[in-house]
Amino acid sequence: MVNVCATNAISRVMFGRRVVGHGSNGGGDEKAEEFKGMVVELMVLAGVFNLGDFIPPLEGLDLQGVASKMKKLHKRFDAFLSAILDEHKINGSSEMQGNVDLLSTLISFKDGNDSGGKLTDTEIKALLLNLFAAGTDTTSSTVEWAIAELIRHPKILAQAQKELDSVVGKDRLVTESDLTQLSFLQAVIKETFRLHPSTPLSLPRISDKSCEVNGYFIPKGSTLLVNVWAIARDPDAWSDPLEFKPERFLMGGEKPNVDVRGNDFEVIPFGAGRRICAGMSLGLRMVQLLTATLIHAFDFELANGQLPETLNMEEAYGLTLQRDEPLSVHPKPRLAPHLYNEA
Template identity: 40%
Template sequence: MAMAAELPSYLLLLALLVMIPLLYLKVSRGRPCNSGRRLPPGPWALPVIGHLHHLAGALPHRAMRDLARRHGPLMLLRFGEVPVAVASSADAAREIMKTHDLAFASRPIGPTLRRVLQGAEGVVFAPYGDAWRQLRKICTVELLSARRVSSFRPVREEELGRLLRSVGSAAATGPVNLSELIAAFVADSSVRAISGCRGKNRDEFLRLLEEGLKVVPGMSLPDLFPSWPLAMRLSRVPGQTEERRRGMLAFLDATIQERQENRAAAAAAAGMDEHEDLLDVLLRLQKDMGSQYPLTTMNIRAVILDMFVAGSETSSTMLQWAMAKLMRNPKVMQRAQEEVRRELAGHDKVTEDGLKNLHYLRLVIKETLRLHPAAPLLLPRECRSPCQVLGFDVPQGAMVLVNAWAIGRDPAQWDAPEEFVPERFEEQGSGGGRDFKGTDFEFVPFGAGRRICPGMTFGLAHVELALAALLFHFDWKLPEAMVPEEMDMTEEGGLTTRRRSDLLLVAVPRAPVPIE
């Protein structure tokens, strides 16, 4: 979680002895009585800040995994004034996302997020209710169904050609910054599927998105101390987040306007409509929606932004980690390349039709997701009504985090859990048969239940196609005689967990890239 940027200000602020007693009294008054309840265990806490100090110096998903090893698979922590239940085992995840899914189906909306979203929560952050169910149905049935995702295959393949040509051009002058090129490929493909055009100021949008994803909802100073009026004034996060959101919405507005103008011109010239993109679907549905839960322009922008983040940010992160893990494990790279080149022999380019028999490549993707889920703590949930998980009482109103990263590395569920072994998914008793679609709770990189990631199919379509093409057209080497063990595999914290450093690789052309 990207509260690290503000944590020093917490410590500086809370060191002021005049304020500590006042805050402590406030927290104590608002703390619910534990009489008669069996609350989950947790480590020792400090006045006012609670358990925040246990997260200092480490990424939260790693720190929480270490705490869970000492205190159990379900812990109750306190971040400032906020009770936080943390699930770190498959059994705990199953009870939260299946057994009691309805009780944990909502999202916590703190002061910062409420100020930024201004009532247009979209699908990802919206609280559970009729309005959310309606938007969710639109996304799953109309926008992100397998049929709709398949309809954008020509866009993905066209943008893939641009990616490969960019790699080939950059390879002529030295190591390729694959992180930048992958991010651009996914962004352009996603925006074109959403609005029919590539969009102006894409690089600025990606910068704002990257900065915004470093902040985790519910972890800024006002969210940790919602009863303290000065928290909003002292925190820089709400203003910075709101500024980034305005910039991203300006990009989306310009893209929408450009799409509408291009569509009108095309319709006038051809006398008929073009292929329907996701924006077209939303605008069409806007006219058909009832008045009880109208699909407003603000809702449309929020849904588009949700789709972009859920479908493109996750796939960009997955692709970068997959290539990094292949470079780190040359034998796995060799086997994956041999399969791709064997199955695509005689083809001059990679298309989605050619991906059907790439069994081992899919195992590589699954193993990457196990070790590096894009959102290691998924997204926060909220306990809507008191219920029991693993025999413990979870307080109503508590934030609930599922540590998908820790669950994917649990030695009770996985053999050699820290090793990159794609073959484990085809071996009985070592992960074979497990999938990430929300039914195997040992493996939940996209979540499960009502709040499973709606952009999973959209994102994976980019990952499979791009990874196969990168392995088919190029051989890959580490720069400057670097050995695999020297690769920087450090994670960068945030809502998603990217690589801290860009992936710089030497690309050696193996098969000609498709021309425009």
């Protein structure tokens, strides 16, 4: 459900409408599950140990079938995005009349503009794929980790809900303008990014020249991976690095002024420098607003009588940090009943 929400939030920015629905409106869940499966498969294949990457003569043999799987996945993504692009050319956006969405702007570049730039359908689809892959699964998985940590730490959850009730109340939902007043919630999100960065090894880089880093010689052309996950759990930089302690980011805590926007290298879930995540501001707001809305609107009970202290927090393998077991909870409303009516 969180993934459906993240996907639709991104799609409304890009297309001016939702691209997946919920089960109540006619099978939208299957489309959402299919799309999520494609994104997860992409992240797994992109992060897999591939012999050809390390032994160049073997690359063309594709011994593990990675290239073959990528080509099949590419065709599925191409069909998905081609359908969206063709429909948008005919119908435009359907939910944001009067507003120009990203795809409409990109389509206008196909015929050139004042600056002389032109885009092909292939380039447009490639950009859309980047935005979808980078902005959907990463957002939903981070929110999932945040909810899981809060369920495991009921006192922290109660403190976050108390702050929300104080700032927002129980007669309306959280809005984006509330976020700046929710200091404890922001600390919870920072601590989630620290312990569970969406891309634990950042993205691969290639050194364009030979250099030396901390006494290590890095040859030109080397593939470099920054272990964001390990940096944020370094006991030399953090006290009790494996503990979920949002208060470390509050005034009086050990790192009250540390942020996640790439300026403090102890915690860089979005990367840093010129290659920092282009969608950082949107991604951060989405994670904050989604998490705040969920814990403000609901109390959570684990499925099948599971106890919070026994909740599985194992991580799955892949380019993005997924839970080994998806979080399954029973939400219980805690706000005024009329707030849960569908718009």
